[in-house]
Amino acid sequence: MADPLTLAAVGWGISTAGWIISPVVTKLVNYCASSLGGFDASKKLRDLETFILPRLVVALEALEKSRRHELENLVRELKSALYEVEDILDEAEYCRLEKQVSRWKKDKKRKFAACYEAGPSNQDVCKESSHTIPGPSRITLKELLKNIEKLIDEAEKIVGVARIMENDAHIPNVTSNYIQKPTTALHQNKKTTTSNPPLKVTGRDMHREQLKSMLRAIEHDDTCYSVIGIHGIAGSGKTTLAQYVCKAEKNDTYFDLVMWIHVTQNFSVDTIYREMFEAASENKKPCPAYNSLDVLQIELMGVLHGKRFLLVLDDVWYNEYDHKDQELQQVLSPLEVGKRGSKILLTSRRALPGIGDVSCTPYPLPEMDSEDFFQLFMYYALGGTTIDARDARKLIGKQIAKKLKGSPLLATIVGQRLRTHKDVKYWIEFNAREHLDDVMDFLWWSYQHFDEEVRRCFAYCSIFPRRYKLKRDEIVKLWVIQGFINAPKGEEKEVAAQRYFDDLLSALFLRPLHDHNPDHYPSKYFAMHDLLHDLAKKVAGSECFTIKNGGTEVVPQDVRHLFVEISGEENISKVLELEKLRTLIITRTGLARKLTHVEEFESVFAKLPKLRVLIMEVTCWFQNYEKVIFVPISIGRLKCLRYFSFSVWHMNNVELNLPHTFSHLYHLKVLDVEFRKLTFSSREDTSNLINLQHVITYRKALDFPYIGRLESLQTLKHFTIKKEKGYELYQLKLLNKLRGTLNIYGLENVSSKHDAINAELHEKVYLTKLELIWSRHTGTSAEERYLQLEVLEALHPPMHLQGLVIHNYNGSCYPGWMMRGGSEVPMCLQDLMLVSCTKLASIPKHSVIFSHLHTLRIFACTWDSLPDNMENLELLVELQIDYCNYIRSLPEVLPPSLEKLRVMAGCYRIRSLPILPQSLVYFELSSFHRELIRSCETPGDRNYENIRHIPNKKIKYLHVSYSSCSEGKAFKPFVKLRLGCFTIFLSVVESIYLDCSSF
Numbered sequence: 001m002a003d004p005l006t007l008a009a010v011g012w013g014i015s016t017a018g019w020i021i022s023p024v025v026t027k028l029v030n031y032c033a034s035s036l037g038g039f040d041a042s043k044k045l046r047d048l049e050t051f052i053l054p055r056l057v058v059a060l061e062a063l064e065k066s067r068r069h070e071l072e073n074l075v076r077e078l079k080s081a082l083y084e085v086e087d088i089l090d091e092a093e094y095c096r097l098e099k100q101v102s103r104w105k106k107d108k109k110r111k112f113a114a115c116y117e118a119g120p121s122n123q124d125v126c127k128e129s130s131h132t133i134p135g136p137s138r139i140t141l142k143e144l145l146k147n148i149e150k151l152i153d154e155a156e157k158i159v160g161v162a163r164i165m166e167n168d169a170h171i172p173n174v175t176s177n178y179i180q181k182p183t184t185a186l187h188q189n190k191k192t193t194t195s196n197p198p199l200k201v202t203g204r205d206m207h208r209e210q211l212k213s214m215l216r217a218i219e220h221d222d223t224c225y226s227v228i229g230i231h232g233i234a235g236s237g238k239t240t241l242a243q244y245v246c247k248a249e250k251n252d253t254y255f256d257l258v259m260w261i262h263v264t265q266n267f268s269v270d271t272i273y274r275e276m277f278e279a280a281s282e283n284k285k286p287c288p289a290y291n292s293l294d295v296l297q298i299e300l301m302g303v304l305h306g307k308r309f310l311l312v313l314d315d316v317w318y319n320e321y322d323h324k325d326q327e328l329q330q331v332l333s334p335l336e337v338g339k340r341g342s343k344i345l346l347t348s349r350r351a352l353p354g355i356g357d358v359s360c361t362p363y364p365l366p367e368m369d370s371e372d373f374f375q376l377f378m379y380y381a382l383g384g385t386t387i388d389a390r391d392a393r394k395l396i397g398k399q400i401a402k403k404l405k406g407s408p409l410l411a412t413i414v415g416q417r418l419r420t421h422k423d424v425k426y427w428i429e430f431n432a433r434e435h436l437d438d439v440m441d442f443l444w445w446s447y448q449h450f451d452e453e454v455r456r457c458f459a460y461c462s463i464f465p466r467r468y469k470l471k472r473d474e475i476v477k478l479w480v481i482q483g484f485i486n487a488p489k490g491e492e493k494e495v496a497a498q499r500y501f502d503d504l505l506s507a508l509f510l511r512p513l514h515d516h517n518p519d520h521y522p523s524k525y526f527a528m529h530d531l532l533h534d535l536a537k538k539v540a541g542s543e544c545f546t547i548k549n550g551g552t553e554v555v556p557q558d559v560r561h562l563f564v565e566i567s568g569e570e571n572i573s574k575v576l577e578l579e580k581l582r583t584l585i586i587t588r589t590g591l592a593r594k595l596t597h598v599e600e601f602e603s604v605f606a607k608l609p610k611l612r613v614l615i616m617e618v619t620c621w622f623q624n625y626e627k628v629i630f631v632p633i634s635i636g637r638l639k640c641l642r643y644f645s646f647s648v649w650h651m652n653n654v655e656l657n658l659p660h661t662f663s664h665l666y667h668l669k670v671l672d673v674e675f676r677k678l679t680f681s682s683r684e685d686t687s688n689l690i691n692l693q694h695v696i697t698y699r700k701a702l703d704f705p706y707i708g709r710l711e712s713l714q715t716l717k718h719f720t721i722k723k724e725k726g727y728e729l730y731q732l733k734l735l736n737k738l739r740g741t742l743n744i745y746g747l748e749n750v751s752s753k754h755d756a757i758n759a760e761l762h763e764k765v766y767l768t769k770l771e772l773i774w775s776r777h778t779g780t781s782a783e784e785r786y787l788q789l790e791v792l793e794a795l796h797p798p799m800h801l802q803g804l805v806i807h808n809y810n811g812s813c814y815p816g817w818m819m820r821g822g823s824e825v826p827m828c829l830q831d832l833m834l835v836s837c838t839k840l841a842s843i844p845k846h847s848v849i850f851s852h853l854h855t856l857r858i859f860a861c862t863w864d865s866l867p868d869n870m871e872n873l874e875l876l877v878e879l880q881i882d883y884c885n886y887i888r889s890l891p892e893v894l895p896p897s898l899e900k901l902r903v904m905a906g907c908y909r910i911r912s913l914p915i916l917p918q919s920l921v922y923f924e925l926s927s928f929h930r931e932l933i934r935s936c937e938t939p940g941d942r943n944y945e946n947i948r949h950i951p952n953k954k955i956k957y958l959h960v961s962y963s964s965c966s967e968g969k970a971f972k973p974f975v976k977l978r979l980g981c982f983t984i985f986l987s988v989v990e991s992i993y994l995d996c997s998s999f
């Protein structure tokens with residue numbers, strides 16, 4: 001076992017190295033070389049980065065405790081000074097941007113003034129690179145540089161001591177192994193690869209079968225469910241085994257419902273209720289907004305009533321002193337309405353005696369069999385390939401596997417790291433390596449293989465609580481904004497950051513969360529294992545900190561990145577004392593009734609001026625909330641702000657108003673506001689946000705005039721055309737950096753084909769998905785239909801578009817770029833969806849778009865039949881028909897490549913099915929007609945025989961279901977008919993005649 005003091009020193013050293021090797025050093029070198037004299041910044045700082053710092057860490061390990069404390073203070077001073085330097089350089093850049101904007105306002109004849117009054121472009125702002133530092137800040141900068149020079153000189157003196165100590169054969173050079181650049185074959189810092197073998201479960205079949213038997217055992221007491229607890233040490237594979245069991249049960253029919261909930265150490269009851277509701281409801285629909293926990297509990301009981309369920313509670317933290325047992329018992333209270341034989345399977349590090357009055361049957365997870373463990377390790381070490389029995393790696397692999405303490409976590413991570421080195425010499429050197437005595441040692445060894453920038457990005461993730469659901473795009477943007485990314489010349493920083501994320505993913509330092517469906521890919525969320533989270537916190541040191549549920553922990557005064565989780569009426573007063581903060585993330589979980597009021601805004605803006613990231617997220621419901629939230633004008637004080645996010649869940653009718661001073665945030669790159677409507681107090685000044693790259697809003701919420709001036713925009717998911725000045729379609733003309741998804745609403749407000757041409761959609765080469773949306777009440781006259789055809793003809797998308805959705809198009813025919821070939825039409829289109837659109841009469845044989853199509857979705861269209869020549873869709877894999885009330889039958893000939901066919905609710909005129917292609921592997925049918933459903937389920941019937949060859953079928957009869965009242969006993973005086981995403985309420989009478997055509 002490694003000395004804890006030594007490991008602490010190593011962690012501190014890695015943290016220090018990860019911070020110093022930062023873009024601020026390069027920025028400072030460049031500035032000093034051009035603007036200041038008398039300080040050899042280039043040589044001093046480079047010596048600090050490449051020579052002095054590694055020696056300092058060695059000295060830290062070797063020095064006695066009193067001297068080590070002195071050295072730690074020296075490096076903290078150095079870091080603090082560099083932070084202050086970065087703040088001054090940031091101020092200089094702000095002043096430059098402010099002057100640039102001022103000049104724009106005076107110059108009315110710039111090149112973009114002629115472009116339909118789109119206004120000045122933010123593209124020009126990057127062309128000037130000179131820094132202008134105000135006099136007082138310039139003096140402060142020189143003083144800081146002198147102080148940095150002094151600190152480096154002191155560090156160099158200690159380096160001399162470190163050399164002597166390093167030459168002492170009695171001192172193990174542990175830290176230098178972690179910090180110094182690798183030179184031997186063992187330490188070659190090779191890039192990771194993202195071509196991972198699929199996650200594998202080895203040696204757990206017997207345990208899965210044992211648990212399966214336990215899950216089917218019927219208890220003899222009065223409760224409808226019983227509890228089984230898998231427990232074992234961290235990294236032993238508890239969650240993996242539970243996932244293995246869960247996946248098997250989903251493929252079986254014993255349980256009506258299988259739910260997976262991750263509990264975490266600081267869970268809230270209402271959050272778990274909401275997740276259970278979403279997992280239990282049809283189509284995994286979001287949980288509605290409820291004003292109290294009691295109402296939510298009643299609704300949850302409604303979806304669980306009479307069902308035999310399996311509930312998996314992953315990562316339950318049990319401590320007999322923290323009173324969490326009462327909250328766990330409350331979590332289980334709605335489950336009493338389930339069917340007898342239901343089960344709860346939980347995972348925890350300690351054996352739980354029970355939850356409330358319900359005892360827990362323990363299932364201790366034993367160590368894996370040595371041969372199974374070896375097979376698991378070699379699977380990851382070889383990338384899933386097999387090797388010859390004479391290969392030396394097989395023999396060496398057995399020796400390495402014995403050192404991994406039987407930990408499946410280590411088997412995967414160490415194996416994954418060795419996979420990038422096929423050289424036997426590397427394996428031999430690793431096997432001979434000393435000072436790898438426990439789990440954390442091995443994790444540190446793997447961590448050391450990352451580049452310095454990747455290490456720092458990983459450490460930053462420690463700001464989030466354990467098992468926090470990380471969003472890839474959000475994390476990448478945060479890394480970029482904090483200045484962690486050094487991109488090669490010609491490469492965008494976000495592209496480099498995505499590569500860093502892939503490095504962490506490839507090395508299994510981050511893993512995808514597949515929500516309730518382990519087979520779903522790609523995953524929306526990612527997380528890190530608890531032990532890796534511990535490692536991240538160690539290497540981050542005091543830079544990152546988390547306050548959980550109003551915790552009383554002592555927050556380091558030099559913390560730069562802070563995550564605050566509030567579940568009650570706690571305030572953020574102690575946060576306001578941390579004036580050095582650069583990241584502040586506040587989440588209100590549970591039933592925290594207190595909304596972030598104006599006073600909290602004011603205090604944050606006034607006392608935390610160095611913030612670069614401000615995320616305020618409220619994840620609860622309110623009874624008496626404001627209809628409009630006004631952000632105070634003092635937000636203009638946050639001159640360093642680059643990322644602003646504010647969201648309140650379930651506040652569907654609330655508007656967020658940003659003041660005119662918001663336009664003074666010239667550094668702002670990300671604006672993320674999830675409100676029903678976003679408005680600006682000042683319309684003209686929004687073009688001042690010259691660095692804005694990402695605007696993330698809720699549907700048509702954005703009220704952002706003259707957005708066409710912001711040429712740096714990369715994300716603008718929703719754009720609404722209005723007949724007001726500043727909202728024209730041609731505002732999109734110069735936004736050629738847009739990428740991802742773009743939804744264009746209000747196309748009925750486009751007055752001419754000329755306006756559509758000027759949008760130049762074909763120039764948006766980075767777009768992958770496009771939605772074109774007319775109002776459903778337009779296109780009724782011949783003139784309107786002709787204009788729609790002209791507009792759609794002019795809106796031909798870029799060549800590399802992958803997905804296209806068209807809503808409410810009523811033109812007389814479809815445009816030429818869809819029906820013909822050509823070099824400028826989308827050549828990679830894979831997904832086409834038509835919603836309430838003109839009938840597509842026939843599939844042309846030589847159309848570039850249709851010849852590459854993989855998925856075709858037709859929704860709520862009043863067609864009497866599908867298009868002719870469906871066989872021309874030679875690559876079509878999936879066909880989906882929803883709510884098409886007038887289609888009477890499916891074509892006799894469908895594409896021979898078709899694998900999935902869905903005929904969903906609303907296609908009520910279809911009475912029979914043709915012989916479907918042999919290529920089909922999945923068929924789904926939901927209908928109101930009992931005879932059709934019965935025919936599809938009765939052997940010998942024509943419809944049954946026509947679909948008999950399809951291996952996976954889902955046949956569902958749609959019927960009227962009754963909703964229970966609040967007590968769960970009597971019936972409410974109405975019934976609910978669920979049709980996909982729609983719910984229709986009908987009065988209860990003796991008999992109900994349902995005319996589906998009205999839907």
